[in-house]
Amino acid sequence: xxxxxxxxxxxxxxxxxxxxxxxxxxxxxxxxxxxxxxxxxxxxxxxxxxxxxxxxxxxxxxxxxxxxxxxxxxxxxxxxxxxxxxxxxxxxxxxxxxxxxxxxxxxxxxxxxxxxxxxxxxxxxxxxxxxxxxxxxxxxxxxxxxxxxxxxxxxxxxxxx
Numbered sequence: 192x193x194x195x196x197x198x199x200x201x202x203x204x205x206x207x208x209x210x211x212x213x214x215x216x217x218x219x220x221x222x223x224x225x226x227x228x229x230x231x232x233x234x235x236x237x238x239x240x241x242x243x244x245x246x247x248x249x250x251x252x253x254x255x256x257x258x259x260x261x262x263x264x265x266x267x268x269x270x271x272x273x274x275x276x277x278x279x280x281x282x283x284x285x286x287x288x289x290x291x292x293x294x295x296x297x298x299x300x301x302x303x304x305x306x307x308x309x310x311x312x313x314x315x316x317x318x319x320x321x322x323x324x325x326x327x328x329x330x331x332x333x334x335x336x337x338x339x340x341x342x343x344x345x346x347x348x349x350x351x352x
């Protein structure tokens with residue numbers, strides 16, 4: 192299952208090298224950004240992209256643990272998108288079918304919460320008012336996050352071209 196997820200995430204990436212695949216998560220080095228990513232196990236209609244969530248790190252540290260997600264459907268303009276990790280809610284910024292964290296302090300809180308949690312869920316409403324609910328398994332998340340962060344830290348220090 193882990194290799195299947197790694198291959199699916201790598202194939203969805205326009206470019207990048209898989210650093211590690213652990214549980215439901217994969218770390219990918221794309222050069223200018225390193226990401227820890229997971230696909231939601233939620234079923235989607237054929238031809239539609241699967242929901243994906245992850246954390247981004249850049250060698251210049253402008254993005255360091257930025258949480259981002261592609262939702263299963265576009266959110267209703269002005270609606271709230273909520274990430275819940277181990278019962279702890281995080282209000283995300285959203286536009287269309289994308290959502291992301293609100294800044295460094297929230298990003299660190301999300302990463303800290305998921306280190307001991309078993310799952311997370313992203314919820315909101317789509318344009319017609321239907322509920323969006325994209326669940327994620329967190330097995331392997333800390334390993335993938337640490338691998339992506341370490342790789343971009345080394346790249347930023349000039350130890351990896």
